Amino acid sequence: MPLPLYQVDAFTQEPFRGNPAAVCLLESFLDDAILGAIAREMNLSETAFVVPTAGGFQLRWFTPMAEVDLCGHATLATAHVLWQHQGVVGELAFHTRSGCLRAQRFGEWIALDFPQQPVTPLEEPQVQALISAALGTTPLYMGKAGRDLLVELASAEAVAELKPDFDPLARLPCRGLIVTARGKEGDRYDIVSRFFAPQLGIPEDAVTGSAHCSLYPYWQPKLGRQELLAYQASARGGVIKLQPQGGDRLLLLGQAVTIFAGELLL
Template structure:
């Protein structure tokens, strides 16, 4: 059995930047064990599978070790493949997912906007020891989103200087840890560490911006913000808070086209 596969660098306008994702369009679903094995074989932050269901598409995302409920960069990568490789011509794509209906529109050539639900943050008073120990920092404000812990640091320099102990962080009962601060060349910056989900540092995390955008919107008193995820590969995102939704825009470039060979 042969299946098409594409690899895309998302939230960047150049190859080898942003966050790479694999995209596999399906006529019908593969067994979950096979999709998880492909996620492990690709060893990318996410491998995405899409299948048509009625008048929309269903999307699923697999890290090397688990299926996740929401992934921004891989959804943006999937939209890029729809428009550049699969002949999709409508203004908007609607995906059904474990996080509900998600929408993606094309703003310009190679630029796309995700329409995701905003995620609420709740202050954490009983902070797990593994967070400060794993990040090797002193106490700072800690919040919890639907998926992750979020820490607000003092500066972009502090975010960039972090050298986490991923083994310690892997013990957390969460998808992972987001660290953020006010940016020097953007409204805010971040890094994302997800060792509990099989990813030490995610290069660019669209879904993390569904909680950071409302937070920084309130802090900076503005609804349109520019963000940089200051990983080694770096990612650039334009974020907008619209009531209970977050619009996240970014670029994408195709890196690879190929085929899976499966013995099913």
């Protein structure tokens, strides 16, 4: 039976920018091997598989190499597809490996309720040395952010101009490396970042919603503002609004645009 399949550019309002994700609508989950094969066929940083349930939707995310625990841009893309193309109305509840994630509409923006992930200092000299070798510089700060590592560089320009060495980068014991800095003086963005995850088959991710679950608690006390506007400075670029949601939760707000809709023939 043909399966509805969409490709959506997330965290942008312009086609061919932001982070592309595939969204595949299922009645029940196929075997993991088939889900992985579909993700490899799509060859995007993430493919989302969504199944309706009595309490909302079950949602899983696959890179071309592995299933992951949390993905922001593919969740935003899924919410966009359900509202824009499937006639679903109201708040969405996604049941995932990271718990229940909710999505709401605020005008042209989609708000995702995600868990914050605090950052703690990295105190492993061998890992610090690998990071410095990969980046060609010693960061101002190196920390652990759940399964990711996070480093701060001296300027937004340093983040944008970074050309990492992927050999040491791929040997880091993490899901991915978040590289960040304050926004340029006088710029509209409070913070900038990039995200590298060669371990997952993603040399550089275009826009990484889940990384901002750590970027917010890292930068909020430094900047002294409750709401932050973030820019991920990849080649495609993307914009995320960050707002506290109470407790250890966070709202990630982004926009999305559908690039194509079709059917997967199996």
